Amino acid sequence: MFKSLNLGIAAIALTMSGAVSAGSLGIGSTATPEMIAGWDIDIRPDGMGLPEGQGSVADGEGLYEAQCASCHGLFGEGAGRWPVLAGGEGTLDTLHPEKTVGSYWPYASTLWDYIHRAMPYPAPQSLTDDEVYAISAYVLYLNDIVDEDFVATKESFAQVKMPNEPNFYIDNRPDVQNTRCMKDCADPSQFEIVTTINGVTPTGHFKEDSGVSANHYGGDEPKAATVEVAMSDAAIAGKAVYDKACQACHNMGVAGAPKVGDVSAWAARIATGMESMNSNAINGYQGDNGVMPAKGGNMSLSDDEVKNAVAYMVESSR
Amino acid sequence: MTKLYEPSLPKLMEAIATEASGMRGMDRRNFLKGGIAAVAGLSSVQMIPKANASANLPPNLPEWQSYLGRGVVAKPYGDPSEFEDLQRRTVPWLTADAASSISMTPLQDLEGIITPSGVVFERYHGGIPNVNPDQHRLIIHGLVERPLVLTMEDLKRFPTVSEIRFIECPANGGMEWRGAQMEALQFTHGMLSCCEWTGVRLSTLLEEVGVKPEGKWILAEGADAAGMSRSIPLEKALDDTIIAWGQNGEALRPEQGYPLRMLNPGWEGNTSVKWLRRLEIGDQPWHHREETSKYTDLMPDGRARRFTYEQECNSVVTSPCPENPLQKRGFVEVRGYAWSGRGKIKAVDLSFDGGVNWQRAELDDLVLSKALTQFRFKTQWNGEPWLLQSRAIDETGYVQPTLKQLRDERGGWSIYHKNSIHTWNVTESGDVFNVQIS
Known part of the structure; x- marks a missing residue:
C-alpha cells in the first residue's frame, strides 16, 4: 500500500518538474497495421498510396458516362452548377478563367485521391481501385493530358505531369500595405460609388421549416404557394428518409435519377406499379440513363423506410 | 371580414x-x-x-403577468424565446446541392463575441455525418514512433484547453470581389463565427505518438462523405492547433464536427477538419483537392497562391447595416466586429465619409487573440447620408486594406481571402445599402 503510494507521488513529482518523456501518459491503444490499412486512403503526388490495379481510357469511358456524366457532362463540360472537369486551357489570366482538371489542377494524384474518396457524390468510396484508375484515365483523356490508349497503373499514373503545376506558388501575403491615415486620406471628388447588382440578392430568402421572417430583409413579399395535396401516412413518414438518403440525387436529378416533382419523368415509372418501384429501390436497378444503388447506397435503411421514401417521391410527383 | x-x-x-x-x-x-x-x-x-x-402596455396588466408561467425543466434543454428569429440563411443559387453548400451566421442579430452554437455558419462538402461517438476513433499514424487509436474517452483523459477563437470560411465576402452583390450583412460577412472551443492541444497528442524527425506535415481527414482532407504544416500543429470536442460549454454540434474536430485558430476554416477520424504524419504535403482545385487563390497573371492559410485582419460594422437600418434620428451607437488570424486587434477606426477622415472607435475590454473583438462608437445622426466604413489594425501593425488595394494586387477572380474595408451607405431615410467605392 505505502509502496504504491510512494510511486504515485514520485510520478507526480516527475510531472511537476516537466520531466515527462514522450508518450509517457500512456493513453490510447496501438493502431494496428490492419486498422490503418482500412483507413489510410490518401494518395500523394509522388505516388505514395496508389494501390495495385489498372484502368484504361477505354474502360473509363463507359464508367464515366454511367457514374459521372449526369453531373459533369459527357465531355466534362459540367451540368448546371456542378463542376466543369475539362477545357479552360489558356483562360486563367483572362476575365473569364475556367479552372478545370486540365487547366488548373497541379497534380494528377489529386484526381485519383478525390474520385476514390468522395465520388460518385451520392455513394463515396464505392468504386473499386480499377474503376478509379479507369475514370481518372478518362478524365485526363478528356483534358488531352493522356492519349486514348493510355492505361493507368500505379507506375504510369505517378508519371503523369499536369501542365499547370509550375504556376502554383506558396502564399506570399501580406501583399498589400495600407497606412493608418486619419485626415484627408482620399479625394471624395474621385469617388465612384457602385451599388449592388439588381436581381441577384436573396432578399426575402425564406427557409420553409424555419418558421419566420420571409421579409426579414424587407424584400419582396413571398408569393402564394400552390396548394399541397394531402399525402398518405407512408409518404409523410418517407419525407424524413427522403431528406436523409434520397434527395442528393432525386432533388437535382443526379445520375439519371428522376427528380421529385417531375411529373413526366415519374409517370412511366409509376405505371409499373409500387411493387416494382419498391423492389428496384430496395435491390438496386440499372436503367438506361443511370443507376439506382440498392437503398440509394444507404444499407442501414430498412425496407419499410425505403418504401416510405418511394411513396413520398411518388406522391410528390403526380 | x-x-x-x-x-x-x-x-x-x-x-x-x-x-x-x-x-x-x-x-x-x-x-x-x-x-x-x-x-x-x-x-x-x-x-x-x-x-x-396595446392591452399589454402600461398602464394595463400584461397578459403574461396574470397567470403562472412554465415551471422548471418543462424544457430540460431550453430554446430561445419564440419571439426571436435568429437563423442561419443560405444563398440558394450559390451551389448545386444543399449537402455541399454553405449557410451564413446572422452577425446582424448577435450580441457580444460568442456565436450561439445553433447559428454557427455551416459548410459541408458531403453533408453532416451522423457519428456515434462510442464508435468513433481517431487514428494517428505515419512517421511516428507509436501509432495510436484513440476513443473519445481516451481523448478526454489528456490535459485540456478552452479557448475563444473565431472560425471563418476563406470565401467569406467572396461574392463581392468583382462588385457589390449582396444587400445584407449576413451574406457579405456571415461565413464567420466565434466560439469557445474545448479539447486537447494537437502538440500534446503528437508528443504521445512521438513524431519522427523527418515528419513535417500532417494530413487531417474527416469521417464525412467527402472524406475532407487537408495538409497542415507541423509548425502550426505544434503552435496552437486544438483537437476539440467541446463548443460553447457542451459537445460540438453535429454541424461543427461532432464528436471531434480540428481547430486551427486564425486559419481558413476549411483547414479545421470536422468529424476528424485520422491524422497522418508525413514528410511533404498531400496536395489534395481542397488545397489545389479549391482554396487556392488565382492571381491576375494566371498563377495561383497555395497554402494561403491565415485569415488576414478584417472588420465590419454590424449596426447600422442593411438588416439594421437607423430608425430614429439622434443618438446612435455604431457597433461592429474586428478580427485577425494573426493575433489580437490593436485598434479600429471608423469613417463616415467613405474613408476621407477617420476616428478611433472604442474596443470592448475583452480583446482576445484570433477572436471576434467588439468595437463601438457613440455619435449623432440627423438624416445626413453616411458612407460608413470600419478599418481594423492588428497587433502585427497590419492595417486592413481598401478594396482598391486588394484588387490592384489580386484582380477579381481569387474568390478567397477578401478582407477589404467594407462600405455601408446610410441614406437620409436611415436605410442602409451595400456599396463599393472605386
Whole structure:
C-alpha cells in the first residue's frame, strides 16, 4: 500500500518538474497495421498510396458516362452548377478563367485521391481501385493530358505531369500595405460609388421549416404557394428518409435519377406499379440513363423506410 | 371580414410562426404555406392573436403577468424565446446541392463575441455525418514512433484547453470581389463565427505518438462523405492547433464536427477538419483537392497562391447595416466586429465619409487573440447620408486594406481571402445599402 503510494507521488513529482518523456501518459491503444490499412486512403503526388490495379481510357469511358456524366457532362463540360472537369486551357489570366482538371489542377494524384474518396457524390468510396484508375484515365483523356490508349497503373499514373503545376506558388501575403491615415486620406471628388447588382440578392430568402421572417430583409413579399395535396401516412413518414438518403440525387436529378416533382419523368415509372418501384429501390436497378444503388447506397435503411421514401417521391410527383 | 387592426408584416409573420410552432410535419407545412398566401394579400386577419397589442402596455396588466408561467425543466434543454428569429440563411443559387453548400451566421442579430452554437455558419462538402461517438476513433499514424487509436474517452483523459477563437470560411465576402452583390450583412460577412472551443492541444497528442524527425506535415481527414482532407504544416500543429470536442460549454454540434474536430485558430476554416477520424504524419504535403482545385487563390497573371492559410485582419460594422437600418434620428451607437488570424486587434477606426477622415472607435475590454473583438462608437445622426466604413489594425501593425488595394494586387477572380474595408451607405431615410467605392 505505502509502496504504491510512494510511486504515485514520485510520478507526480516527475510531472511537476516537466520531466515527462514522450508518450509517457500512456493513453490510447496501438493502431494496428490492419486498422490503418482500412483507413489510410490518401494518395500523394509522388505516388505514395496508389494501390495495385489498372484502368484504361477505354474502360473509363463507359464508367464515366454511367457514374459521372449526369453531373459533369459527357465531355466534362459540367451540368448546371456542378463542376466543369475539362477545357479552360489558356483562360486563367483572362476575365473569364475556367479552372478545370486540365487547366488548373497541379497534380494528377489529386484526381485519383478525390474520385476514390468522395465520388460518385451520392455513394463515396464505392468504386473499386480499377474503376478509379479507369475514370481518372478518362478524365485526363478528356483534358488531352493522356492519349486514348493510355492505361493507368500505379507506375504510369505517378508519371503523369499536369501542365499547370509550375504556376502554383506558396502564399506570399501580406501583399498589400495600407497606412493608418486619419485626415484627408482620399479625394471624395474621385469617388465612384457602385451599388449592388439588381436581381441577384436573396432578399426575402425564406427557409420553409424555419418558421419566420420571409421579409426579414424587407424584400419582396413571398408569393402564394400552390396548394399541397394531402399525402398518405407512408409518404409523410418517407419525407424524413427522403431528406436523409434520397434527395442528393432525386432533388437535382443526379445520375439519371428522376427528380421529385417531375411529373413526366415519374409517370412511366409509376405505371409499373409500387411493387416494382419498391423492389428496384430496395435491390438496386440499372436503367438506361443511370443507376439506382440498392437503398440509394444507404444499407442501414430498412425496407419499410425505403418504401416510405418511394411513396413520398411518388406522391410528390403526380 | 372585420379587421381588428392592420398589422405590420413582421407582426403577422410572427403570429403565423407562433401558430405553426405548435403543429407538426405536414400540418405545419400546409399551414405555413396558407399563412404565406395570407401575407401576400393581408386578408386573413383572424390569424392574429385575439388580444389587442396595446392591452399589454402600461398602464394595463400584461397578459403574461396574470397567470403562472412554465415551471422548471418543462424544457430540460431550453430554446430561445419564440419571439426571436435568429437563423442561419443560405444563398440558394450559390451551389448545386444543399449537402455541399454553405449557410451564413446572422452577425446582424448577435450580441457580444460568442456565436450561439445553433447559428454557427455551416459548410459541408458531403453533408453532416451522423457519428456515434462510442464508435468513433481517431487514428494517428505515419512517421511516428507509436501509432495510436484513440476513443473519445481516451481523448478526454489528456490535459485540456478552452479557448475563444473565431472560425471563418476563406470565401467569406467572396461574392463581392468583382462588385457589390449582396444587400445584407449576413451574406457579405456571415461565413464567420466565434466560439469557445474545448479539447486537447494537437502538440500534446503528437508528443504521445512521438513524431519522427523527418515528419513535417500532417494530413487531417474527416469521417464525412467527402472524406475532407487537408495538409497542415507541423509548425502550426505544434503552435496552437486544438483537437476539440467541446463548443460553447457542451459537445460540438453535429454541424461543427461532432464528436471531434480540428481547430486551427486564425486559419481558413476549411483547414479545421470536422468529424476528424485520422491524422497522418508525413514528410511533404498531400496536395489534395481542397488545397489545389479549391482554396487556392488565382492571381491576375494566371498563377495561383497555395497554402494561403491565415485569415488576414478584417472588420465590419454590424449596426447600422442593411438588416439594421437607423430608425430614429439622434443618438446612435455604431457597433461592429474586428478580427485577425494573426493575433489580437490593436485598434479600429471608423469613417463616415467613405474613408476621407477617420476616428478611433472604442474596443470592448475583452480583446482576445484570433477572436471576434467588439468595437463601438457613440455619435449623432440627423438624416445626413453616411458612407460608413470600419478599418481594423492588428497587433502585427497590419492595417486592413481598401478594396482598391486588394484588387490592384489580386484582380477579381481569387474568390478567397477578401478582407477589404467594407462600405455601408446610410441614406437620409436611415436605410442602409451595400456599396463599393472605386
